Amino acid sequence: MRIDVLGAVRARREDGGEIALGGPRHREVLARLVAAEGRMVTTDALVGDLWSDPPARAVGALRTFVAALRRALEPDRAPRTPPKVLVTEGPGYALRLPRGAVDVYRFEDALAAARRSPASPGGADALGDALASWRGVPYADLPDAGWAQRERTRLEELRSQAVEVRAGLLLDSGAGAELVAELAAHAGEHPWRESAWALLARALYRDGRTADALATLRRARTLLREQLGLDPGPVLRRLEQDILHRADALEPFHAAGRPPSPPEGAAGPVPEGARLGPRTTVDLA
Template sequence: MAVTFGVLGPVTAATEQGPVPLKGPRQRTVLGRLLIARGRVVPVDRLVDDLWEVPPEGAVGAIRTFVADLRRALEPDRPPRQPPRLLVTEPPGYVLRAAPEAVDAGRFEAAVGEAGRMLAAGLPAPALAALDAALGLWRGPAYADCAGEAWAVAEINRLDELRMLAVERRAEALLALGRPDEAAADLPAHLAAHPLREDAWRLLAVARYRSGRQGDALAALRQARDVLVTELGVDPGPELRRLEADILAQAPHLTPSAAVPSAAAPPAAVPPALD
């Protein structure tokens, strides 16, 4: 019975029969820690240090209990004395043998990468379908149960960066499909949360320009400059400066003569969860 895992929100596990019952925050934290390791062994001592600032008496025994409970939850039909296949003891600790496609973050990352390749190949319609499906995997902040843990910060930040990239690639796909109004409507909320994303400012300015709003496009670029100067003490990069000059000159390349037809058939957007 295959198990799939969710980390794009609270940490979850599920089978084809439904959600796997997880007992409380400590068990979710242990599962999150093993998932972040991506198939590498996590030593017992590391688990103890990661779970407690000051480990209590019997911390190692508590870890063993958490792992035993997780094993029963993840493989409820495993016969007694048969070794586990998923959460495995491997000295000096434990490893969770979950394939990348069994974790929603792995499917999300694969879909964003594939969408980038499709955009580069001039296939914005399937790229948009892939990105919509990928972004739909998010249920909240990544590793929500582990947000305050030092060991989770790097992975949470990496996934957040990928999510921002996905939003921007989605806007790029909409522009390529001749749908600038939709791109222009979606980007302000993204920029309100992430105001230092120069590529998002570029996409917003282009979307507004292609919607026939040259003044609003220039206003977006002025706002980008104000934010960058105020927050970082730097001027916009050469791409934004060049775009401003092109908008003022009404450069022909800013308004492609024909958009890619939006009826292009999308492929399977996101690798499916394992059955």
């Protein structure tokens, strides 16, 4: 069985056939348990997440949703046999599935692996496959659920980080021209992310378009100042100097004779430049 939440919530059998989950509340219960990543969610917490003003029989309704989901997820389970997927645990419920069976877990694991071992062969490919599993906005069919809104914000940030980590790995391995269009779209969608502009400038430089790379950095500087009232951070300032001096650091690691370095900010939860704040004012150039 596979469960997908990077888009509308759905469950599929191993043969790819879709499992009928029932109504919106059924899908929300399943999705809320996915978001818990295997941890138990109490009945009270589930009731509070499903209803802003819980009805008198909310707990009974929740149990009905759980029973229906169990029948859908384990249709061959014998009567009076304990469920193995959606289990009762203490005062609540938990989802018991391998991490590989849930798209959001696969995505997060691929990102974590790429950060841990940037020199590992296939890391960029695995991250690309994980990014390709996004079918749209996470939990797209639960637009009003407060917990889902918070998860969407978190996952969209991780997706931006994953795009940048993957691009950094590919640039370190020698890619360039083939990344320009993707990174231009990413920077256009997230113009406040200094890391996005830096990666785009690196890709342009790698493609032999030095003037375009420098123009990209100037555009980033202008945008940050005019729209956000901020000056570029050290990543963009250092990159401009490296481009002007054709620094070895801009070459693929195998050509420059250096070990691969993680993309800017990849070691922490948020890449440098992803969240802007007050900093010392130093001009580019």
